[in-house]
Amino acid sequence: MAYSQDEQPLPQNVRLSEEEGTLYIRWHDGHLSVYPFDYLRGACPCAVCKGHHRKLDRTQIVPRQGVILVAYDMEGKYALRFLFSDAHKTGIYTHSYLRSICKCDHCPAETF
Ligand SMILES: [Zn+2]
Ligand SMILES: [Zn+2]
Incomplete structure (x- = not known):
């Protein structure tokens, strides 16, 4: 599968695990991002x-x-919107933003 850098990162699979308190996003280039709920909320x-x-x-x-x-x-095709338990739902997390806040060691902490 061809992946161009100019292309928006696309989530292929999104999984919400309430037990683990974590959201998982599998990107279409195969990368897996792991977002704890409190981190995701703080990143609104x-x-x-x-x-x-x-x-x-x-x-x-x-x-x-x-x-x-x-x-x-x-x-749409470009973002995810989250509803949190504090009733907050105005944050629109674009795919490229979500990818940029991936906490894993392979993703550099670049300024968005
Ligand atoms: Zn917010
Ligand atoms: Zn990463």
């Missing part, structure tokens, strides 16, 4: 959560303890 890119930070990279993400990811929705 909406204006309210992001505040005055114009750029958000994963080194600035402060996990929001005790929050559960209740549901997710595909937002």
Whole structure:
């Protein structure tokens, strides 16, 4: 399968595990990203959560303890929208943003 760098990263498989408190995204290039719920909530890119930070990279993400990811929705072809247990659902996480905050050792902490 050809994968071009200019292309948006595409989630091939999204799995929400309530027991593990983790969201898994398998990307179409085979990469697996693991997002704990509190990390994902802390990474919310909406204006309210992001505040005055114009750029958000994963080194600035402060996990929001005790929050559960209740549901997710595909937002067109480019993003995911999450509903958290604190009733927050305004964050639109684009695929490229989600990929950029992947915590694994293979993904460099680049500024988004
Ligand atoms: Zn938010
Ligand atoms: Zn990664």
